[in-house]
Amino acid sequence: MEDNPKNPKYITDIAHELRTPLTTLRTHVEAFIDEVWEPDKGHLLILHEEINHLEQLIQNLRKVSKLEETELILNKSYFNISNETQKIVQSFIPLFKKDNYEINFKIEPNN
Structure with a gap:
């Protein structure tokens, strides 16, 4: 994935990366609400991992955003x-x- 927020593929990739953990969170919570699953430790750990994944994605987006804000000078x-x-x-x-x-x-x- 090219880290360029102006690139349409980048935005599509980010949207996909965000949708995946959100879908997992939604389906698990719906299964708890519908009483298909009990909110046991195993399922809660999966939710916790997905939350961590989302946090990491958000941190990465912040870093890219900061890089875009500053003029980066590379000395090769x-x-x-x-x-x-x-x-x-x-x-x-x-x-x-x-x-x-x-x-x-x-x-x-x-x-």
């Missing part, structure tokens, strides 16, 4: 990804050696 830089990856892998070697594991890796040089 070039770096050698091979060297950086090698440093990262090497930083884990002592942890693995401590538990008698060995890391084997081959990173192609970045030209």
Whole structure:
């Protein structure tokens, strides 16, 4: 999903992402009202997860909105990804050696 609120696909994707947890919440609550299900811990946990999902979506929308409000200046830089990856892998070697594991890796040089 492209994070551009002016993009119609973005808006459609957000609407879908919001509809899914709302539908789950609605169907579960209707099942409780109609006494199809008892509001037991299992069903309530599902509702809780969907509420958390909605909260996360709303937080993400707020972040995108704030990004749109500010002028974002990116400073691009070039770096050698091979060297950086090698440093990262090497930083884990002592942890693995401590538990008698060995890391084997081959990173192609970045030209």
